[in-house]
Structure formats: C-alpha cells, structure tokens
Amino acid sequence: MGSKERIHRLKENTKVNIINAAHEIVKEEGWQALSMRKIAEKIEYTAPMIYEYYTNKEGILLELTKKGYLLLGERMKEARDRYETPEEQLDAIWLAYWNFAFDEKEYYQLMFGVQVNCCVIEDLLPLESTPYGIATVPIMQLMGIGDPEDDRVCTKYYTYWSIVHGLVSINIVRKGASDEINRQILKDAITGITRSLKN
Amino acid sequence: MGSKERIHRLKENTKVNIINAAHEIVKEEGWQALSMRKIAEKIEYTAPMIYEYYTNKEGILLELTKKGYLLLGERMKEARDRYETPEEQLDAIWLAYWNFAFDEKEYYQLMFGVQVNCCVIEDLLPLESTPYGIATVPIMQLMGIGDPEDDRVCTKYYTYWSIVHGLVSINIVRKGASDEINRQILKDAITGITRSLKN
DNA sequence: GTAAATAATTTAACACCGTTAGACAAAGTT
DNA sequence: AACTTTGTCTAACGGTGTTAAATTATTTAC
Structure with missing residues (x-):
C-alpha cells in the first residue's frame, strides 16, 4: 500500500509550505516580524503544529x-x-x-x-570625530584633495571601510580564516588601497 | 537652593547606571539576552522605572x-x-x-x-556547490595552484569576499554611498584583487 | 460495521518579552 | 496641616517561543 508514500508526500508538502510562509512573511515585514503564530496563521494551522515538522524556530531558520x-x-x-x-x-x-x-x-x-535595526548616529557628531572625518584626513592628504565630500575621497574611504568591515563581520558571525590569514588580508588590502591613492 | 542640581545629578547618575547595566548584561550574555526587566533587576528597580529615563528600549540602544x-x-x-x-x-x-x-x-x-545567531551550513554542502568551492576554481587557475585548501588561495578568496560582503552589509544596514560610487568600488576592488593573483 | 488504536490537530498554559495605566507612598511646597 | 508633585511599584495588555494535555479525525483489527 503506497498510502505511506502519499502521507509522506503530504507531510513533505506542509514542510515546504511552512518554509514558504516564513519566507513570505519576512519578505513582507522583515525578520523581526517572523513568529511561529504568524506562520501558522498563513498555512491555516495553529502554532504547535509547526513543531511536528520542525524542532523549533531555529530549525526553520x-x-x-x-x-x-x-x-x-x-x-x-x-x-x-x-x-x-x-x-x-x-x-x-x-x-x-x-x-x-x-x-x-x-x-x-x-x-x-x-x-x-541600527540607526545612523554619525550625523549628530562633528565630522572630525566620526570615523569618516578621521580617516579622510590622511586620504585627502595623499590624494591632494581638500574637500572631504569629493567623490574620489568618498570612494576610497568606502573601499577601506568595506574590506575592514567585511573581514570583521565574517570573523564575528563565524570564525572565518585563521588569525594569520586575517592579518595577511588586512595588511595586503590596506597597503594596496593606500598605494592606489598616490596615482 | 542647589538641591535641584543635586537631584538632577542623581537622575543623570541612574541614567548612566541603566546604560552600564545594559552593557554588562550584553557583555555577559549577548544582545539577545538584553531585556528591560533584566536591566531593572541589575539596578535594583522595577522595569517601568526605566521609562522615566529612556523613552523605550530603542532609546537605550x-x-x-x-x-x-x-x-x-x-x-x-x-x-x-x-x-x-x-x-x-x-x-x-x-x-x-x-x-x-x-x-x-x-x-x-x-x-x-x-x-x-547564524549557523555555518556550508560544511554540509559539497565543496563545488559552496561559494568557496565555486570562486576558488578561477582563483586557483590564475595562481597556478591545484589545492583549494592552500593558504594563498584561501587568503585571496577571503579578500574578495570581505570587500564584497563589507560593501553589501554597509548598503543593507544604512544606505551607504551612491550606486555610482558602489559600482566604482566594487569594480576597482575586484579587478585590483584579480590583478594581484597573477604575480 | 463497530471497536480499539493511532495519528493529527487544537486548547490551555507557562514563562518570558516591551510597554502602559493606575495606585500608592514619600517628599516638597504653600 | 493640606495640597501638590515626584518617585516607585503593582497589575495588566498583548505579544513571543514552547510544551502538555485534551480532543478530534483517521486508520486498523476484528
């Protein structure tokens, strides 16, 4: 009797429905709005049902x-x-x-x-106390530009910031590469960008 | 009568205490563990008191x-x-x-x-289906290296990844630079790293 | 076809969360 | 001493993830 199969397919189907419902909610309202009860409502079940399919919310994530x-x-x-x-x-x-x-x-x-979530605070600080204001001083000096709002300065600042922030983030959320490799990447990238400022 | 002053200083003091308590909790148990009730407990007050000093939790953040x-x-x-x-x-x-x-x-x-929060999933996927496995193919080719675990390959992969992820993150959490500047940074950085692979 | 066993689903509850309204007591003012 | 202001707490609302128990529906066995 293939009814076992049919039931298994059905279960598999609602597993997918749960995931799809979750994804929809997040697309519509963001991650902070995702709740078990909301998922349940979307698939027309009650919240505890979901635990028959996923061990908990983290399982869905x-x-x-x-x-x-x-x-x-x-x-x-x-x-x-x-x-x-x-x-x-x-x-x-x-x-x-x-x-x-x-x-x-x-x-x-x-x-x-x-x-x-996070909020832009930089605007209420004087420029010379913000990371941007601090780092653009030597950048401008090397590029021979006086205006910190100049697009060429901005681009270079964001290049530095991106690589450093990227490497930091990767290392915070998951242990990325080894410390040795991190140091290498950081050094190479910084000196590479700095070199590119001079021409 | 300077008692107004004294009281104001006291209020300012508990404002600081609240912030310090919050910071301590986060250092001990992480952001997800921070709650108004826990802050209150730490400063030996009840939760609603905090709202006399900060409009809400976001105010504390x-x-x-x-x-x-x-x-x-x-x-x-x-x-x-x-x-x-x-x-x-x-x-x-x-x-x-x-x-x-x-x-x-x-x-x-x-x-x-x-x-x-997030969890490393990559390990359960076959290497050739992971971002690492995919991107290291042309990297190895350019560097003339066969082993995807070679530190030199790893370093270069993380360099690419860091800059792209950094730029992406910055643009997701806050509108970073203009699209024009972003495209410029991305293009410059990628070609820069790629050039560095060949020698 | 009916009775027993199993599976599916729900209701109710627990312990937490951010937040607000109302009660209450202490302090300051007149 | 009476009144007002201030500080603080209790109780509650509506929300969260999660679990246990009760209930309903379905399948199995006779």
Missing part, C-alpha cells in the same frame, strides 16, 4: 539558510560558467554575489547575520 | 550606539595622531578600527548590525 546557500551557489556557478577566462569568471561570480545580496536581501541577512 | 561611536572615534584619532606620514596613519587608523571591533565586540555589533 536553518532550513531557510540552507535554501539560501543553495540559491547563492546556483547563481554564482551559473555566472561563472557563462565565461571562459578566469578573469571574466571572477568578475561574473562576484557580481552575481552582489546581485543575490539585494535580490534576495532576506536570505542574505539570515545567511550572513546582517541586521537592519 | 541609541545611547549605547552613541557611546560606541565616541569610543571608536577616540581610538581611531589616537592611533592616527601617533604617526606623521599619511601612509602610517592609515595603517594605524584601520588597525585601531579592527582592534575596536574585537575589543568592544558588543558595541561593534550594535553599531554596524552584525548578528551572531
């Missing part, structure tokens, strides 16, 4: 993380395989990564621990 | 964010002013930023929206 990685992998592979030379491939791969981050912002936030 | 920016600014400025040449200054500034991120991890997480 884990499943979504997994889906996210699968999707990101596909996008990157697809991008790579459209080109022949490794140079073009690398361009395409990281562009695909970039696009994934914004097309599937919710997945990206979950996968890499990017929160939104 | 805002205050902590402000303190974080102040501290980071001090550290960066201090580092910069220890050196004369802009090259050394930039090295020192970004090293100070790096150190702040790990010395004051809790502040950093709040200021720049770095969550920890």
Whole structure:
C-alpha cells in the first residue's frame, strides 16, 4: 500500500509550505516580524503544529539558510560558467554575489547575520570625530584633495571601510580564516588601497 | 537652593547606571539576552522605572550606539595622531578600527548590525556547490595552484569576499554611498584583487 | 460495521518579552 | 496641616517561543 508514500508526500508538502510562509512573511515585514503564530496563521494551522515538522524556530531558520546557500551557489556557478577566462569568471561570480545580496536581501541577512535595526548616529557628531572625518584626513592628504565630500575621497574611504568591515563581520558571525590569514588580508588590502591613492 | 542640581545629578547618575547595566548584561550574555526587566533587576528597580529615563528600549540602544561611536572615534584619532606620514596613519587608523571591533565586540555589533545567531551550513554542502568551492576554481587557475585548501588561495578568496560582503552589509544596514560610487568600488576592488593573483 | 488504536490537530498554559495605566507612598511646597 | 508633585511599584495588555494535555479525525483489527 503506497498510502505511506502519499502521507509522506503530504507531510513533505506542509514542510515546504511552512518554509514558504516564513519566507513570505519576512519578505513582507522583515525578520523581526517572523513568529511561529504568524506562520501558522498563513498555512491555516495553529502554532504547535509547526513543531511536528520542525524542532523549533531555529530549525526553520536553518532550513531557510540552507535554501539560501543553495540559491547563492546556483547563481554564482551559473555566472561563472557563462565565461571562459578566469578573469571574466571572477568578475561574473562576484557580481552575481552582489546581485543575490539585494535580490534576495532576506536570505542574505539570515545567511550572513546582517541586521537592519541600527540607526545612523554619525550625523549628530562633528565630522572630525566620526570615523569618516578621521580617516579622510590622511586620504585627502595623499590624494591632494581638500574637500572631504569629493567623490574620489568618498570612494576610497568606502573601499577601506568595506574590506575592514567585511573581514570583521565574517570573523564575528563565524570564525572565518585563521588569525594569520586575517592579518595577511588586512595588511595586503590596506597597503594596496593606500598605494592606489598616490596615482 | 542647589538641591535641584543635586537631584538632577542623581537622575543623570541612574541614567548612566541603566546604560552600564545594559552593557554588562550584553557583555555577559549577548544582545539577545538584553531585556528591560533584566536591566531593572541589575539596578535594583522595577522595569517601568526605566521609562522615566529612556523613552523605550530603542532609546537605550541609541545611547549605547552613541557611546560606541565616541569610543571608536577616540581610538581611531589616537592611533592616527601617533604617526606623521599619511601612509602610517592609515595603517594605524584601520588597525585601531579592527582592534575596536574585537575589543568592544558588543558595541561593534550594535553599531554596524552584525548578528551572531547564524549557523555555518556550508560544511554540509559539497565543496563545488559552496561559494568557496565555486570562486576558488578561477582563483586557483590564475595562481597556478591545484589545492583549494592552500593558504594563498584561501587568503585571496577571503579578500574578495570581505570587500564584497563589507560593501553589501554597509548598503543593507544604512544606505551607504551612491550606486555610482558602489559600482566604482566594487569594480576597482575586484579587478585590483584579480590583478594581484597573477604575480 | 463497530471497536480499539493511532495519528493529527487544537486548547490551555507557562514563562518570558516591551510597554502602559493606575495606585500608592514619600517628599516638597504653600 | 493640606495640597501638590515626584518617585516607585503593582497589575495588566498583548505579544513571543514552547510544551502538555485534551480532543478530534483517521486508520486498523476484528
């Protein structure tokens, strides 16, 4: 009797429904709005039912993380395989990564621990006390530019900031590479950018 | 009568106590454990009291964010002013930023929206389907290395990843620079790293 | 076809959360 | 001494994740 099969398929189906409902809620209202009761409402069940399918809320998040990685992998592979030379491939791969981050912002936030909540405080501090104000002084000096709002200065500042913040984030949410490798990356990147300021 | 002053100082004092209590809790148990009731317990009050000093929980987070920016600014400025040449200054500034991120991890997480919760999923996927496995193929090709675990490959992968992830994060939690500038940074950084692979 | 056993689903509850309104007591003012 | 202000607490609301028990529906056995 294949009814065992049929039932198993049905169960598998509501497992997927749960995940889809969760994803929808997050897309509509953000991660902070995701609750078991809301998921239940969306699939027309009561909250405790979900625990028959996932051990807890974290189990749902884990499943979504997994889906996210699968999707990101596909996008990157697809991008790579459209080109022949490794140079073009690398361009395409990281562009695909970039696009994934914004097309599937919710997945990206979950996968890499990017929160939104936080508030821009910098505007109420005097420029010379902000990271931007502090770091752009030597940047401007090297570039021979006087205006800290100049796009060329801004670009360089964000280049520094991005690499450092990226490396930091990666190391905070998951132990990234070894300390040795981190130090190497940081040093290389900083001196590389600094060199690029001078011409 | 200076008692107005005395009372004002007392109020200011418990405002500070609240912030300190919050910071302590977060240092001990992480952001997800911070609650109004726990803060109240720590300062030996009841939860509603806190609302006499801060409009709500977000108000407390805002205050902590402000303190974080102040501290980071001090550290960066201090580092910069220890050196004369802009090259050394930039090295020192970004090293100070790096150190702040790990010395004051809790502040950093709040200021720049770095969550920890998330779970490493990559290990259960076949290497060739992970971002690492996909991107290291052209990297190895350009470097003439066969082992994807080679430290030189790993370093380069993390360099790419850091800059892209950093730029993405900055743009998700706060609208960073303009799209124009972002595209510029992304393109420059990617081609820069790619060039560095070939020698 | 009916009775027993199993599975599916819900209700009720627990312990927590942020937040607000109202009560109450202490202090200050007139 | 009476009145007002201030500080503080209790109780509550509506929300959260999660569990245990009760209930309903379905399958199995006779």
